Amino acid sequence: MLKPSKLGYAELAVKNMAGMEHYYSEILGFTLMEEDEEGRKYFSSGLDHHNIILTPVNDSNLLSIGFQLDKDISLIEAQKELNKHGVSSKLKYDTQPGITELLELKDPDGFTVHLYSDTAMPAPRFKEKGIIPNKLGHLALASMDPLKTADFYKDVLKFYYTDKIDERANFLTCNNDHHVLNISNLGKRIGQPNLYHIAFELRDASHQYHALDVLVKNGIKVLWGPNRHTAGHNIAAYHHDPDGNLVELFIDMDQLIPGLGYFDPRPWHEDFPMLPRYWDDNSQWGTKFEETLLDYAVKKFEKVSNS
Ligand SMILES: [Fe+2]
Structure with a gap:
């Protein structure tokens, strides 16, 4: 298959x-x-x-x-x-x-x-300096038709559909991570399909604090978070890269057991078992920030259209 x-x-x-x-x-x-x-x-x-x-x-x-x-x-x-x-x-x-x-x-x-199927694995190993994420974790897409695109990944590429946040976001995975794709309706707002954000997995909370210190020492502001999301329960913090792309650094993402259809239980879960579900907010902790994540993502496109 x-x-x-x-x-x-x-x-x-x-x-x-x-x-x-x-x-x-x-x-x-x-x-x-x-x-x-x-x-x-x-x-x-x-x-x-x-x-x-x-x-x-x-x-x-x-x-x-x-x-x-x-x-x-x-x-x-x-x-x-x-x-x-x-x-x-x-x-x-x-x-x-x-x-x-x-x-x-x-x-x-x-x-x-x-x-x-195959890729070279020269294994340079992990660097000693910098943030050093575990891996590229997921991509969030600004889609013009998120339900159609999500169905494509589910039906054709056999992704598992995990959660939804109202009509904003559709989460899908092809492995154990809660999502490797987040397909949002942001494309409609910016008038084109494009990148919403790119996300890298870190090891744990102390690594996340260290990462944010590294960013700030390099003149990069933390825009949103750290905050625990609802869908996926990952603790996420966001910043802009030098090109203005929104970048997420996260820890603690839910792990799906695909054969059973529920997530490995965690103390902070709302449901036992924690099944794929529908959410109406993206902050489990209720922390409010001045701007929404979507606002940070569209800044780049507003600059383009104003220039
Ligand atoms: Fe994300």
């Missing part, structure tokens, strides 16, 4: 390459693995050849999303499965270092999705 197991990478369109390279390598603490002839820079969090690609083009923020498939599925089989759903895809070879072949397709919003 066609099913991704992992959010492998995100490719971001970058305007301020010097700032973004410094941010990813010195502040977040990823390892720069390679730069290609087009000036794309590939960063690893510790194992794979890359988990972040910075591409110097003036385009939509999110250029592609890479998902690694379950290891026993060939790309030919995956393509046949996509065809059954009427989804066209292209097999591409040697389009990026570390991944010799991938399937390229578009989701209903037009986001480019890459599916691949």
